[in-house]
Amino acid sequence: MLASMRGLGSRLRAGTRSLSTAHSFQRTSGPSSSIGTARMRKMPPVTPGQRHQVRVDRSHLWKGDPYRPLTAAIRKKGGRNNKGRITVRHRGGGQKRRYRIIDFKRNIFDHPAIVQRIEYDPCRTAEIALLKYPHLPEDESYRYIIAPQALAPGDEIKTSMEELKMKPGNCMPLKHMPLGQDISCVEVIPGGGAHFARSAGTYITVLDKVMKEDYALVRLQSGEKRYIPLDCLATVGPVSNPLHKIQKLGKAGRKRHLGRRPHVRGVAMNPIDHPMGGGEGRSSGGRPSCSPTGVIAKGFKTRKKKKPAPLVVETRKVAQVKIKLAKSGK
Numbered sequence: 001m002l003a004s005m006r007g008l009g010s011r012l013r014a015g016t017r018s019l020s021t022a023h024s025f026q027r028t029s030g031p032s033s034s035i036g037t038a039r040m041r042k043m044p045p046v047t048p049g050q051r052h053q054v055r056v057d058r059s060h061l062w063k064g065d066p067y068r069p070l071t072a073a074i075r076k077k078g079g080r081n082n083k084g085r086i087t088v089r090h091r092g093g094g095q096k097r098r099y100r101i102i103d104f105k106r107n108i109f110d111h112p113a114i115v116q117r118i119e120y121d122p123c124r125t126a127e128i129a130l131l132k133y134p135h136l137p138e139d140e141s142y143r144y145i146i147a148p149q150a151l152a153p154g155d156e157i158k159t160s161m162e163e164l165k166m167k168p169g170n171c172m173p174l175k176h177m178p179l180g181q182d183i184s185c186v187e188v189i190p191g192g193g194a195h196f197a198r199s200a201g202t203y204i205t206v207l208d209k210v211m212k213e214d215y216a217l218v219r220l221q222s223g224e225k226r227y228i229p230l231d232c233l234a235t236v237g238p239v240s241n242p243l244h245k246i247q248k249l250g251k252a253g254r255k256r257h258l259g260r261r262p263h264v265r266g267v268a269m270n271p272i273d274h275p276m277g278g279g280e281g282r283s284s285g286g287r288p289s290c291s292p293t294g295v296i297a298k299g300f301k302t303r304k305k306k307k308p309a310p311l312v313v314e315t316r317k318v319a320q321v322k323i324k325l326a327k328s329g330k
Helices: 002-020 242-246 252-257 316-328
Strands: 023-028 037-042 054-056 071-073 098-100 113-119 128-132 142-146 171-173 182-184 194-196 204-208 215-219 225-229 233-236 312-314
Touching: 037 242, 054 242, 113 142
Parallel strands: none
Antiparallel strands: 023 037, 037 054, 071 098, 113 128, 128 142, 171 233, 182 204, 182 233, 204 215, 215 225, 225 312
8 A cells, every 4th residue: 555655656746747848749820821839738647637638838928917907807797697697507606817908999000019928818718918108108008909929028019000011910901901911800890999800819811902992801710701991900910829729628627717617418407497308217308409498409590681791791601611512522
């Protein structure tokens, strides 16, 4: 027994040493226009929770606290509305966080900003960058933005209505973006703030600027093609942290830290709790798959037929069908 305990202690010490030098690999990320690289860490199998855990390497991020004046308190709601009723299931608990106030409008024009640091943001999948505008007063000179790939501390970026250099982090109207350029944090209404391509690794590609007057044709990552006004601002480069989608949490506890509670199947519930609940033994629910409110889950269209979409040229589903046909050679 004592020998086995000694052996366990030596294995744990070895795992602790290997944790600091966990296997990491370089992987080129994002579209071909991106010059950034990202790294993943395969954790050593010291514990069952680490055996299959794959993390995004965050060694390049700021280790200290956020810039306090640009944060706000978050009050947890547990998925409940103002009447105390659950409207979003499987929410609750999680680590206490503070919201980082992001400058989505980028409305300080023609003044250079210096990137102070790249930070982790617990409220979003992308990394954020702290900027300092030297010409502004000290208490108003800092801003948080969504960090594009390849942006680093010490870089100088700018926002302008005129044409700027194609440098990650620079912000200018779509009319100055070259065709084929990958952009992020794109406005839909001029001056309304970034709306599209704000999540980790996302980007929009500029396809055309002459087919429709005063509009640019862009392609979203879903395959949808739509028009956006040429005066809308956009940031050069894809959003940072492109490998976020392939990380593995490794254990249920990390999901709870994110504020996600267990997802219970409807067929495992009682009839009072779900339309597919109840039945003798293991049943299939006795009806087509549906939500707790009875909305059909597979094949039922929820978009209103009369809802206008004048700026959408090609929907996501049409684009996906074209891709499948192209792959099959038809």
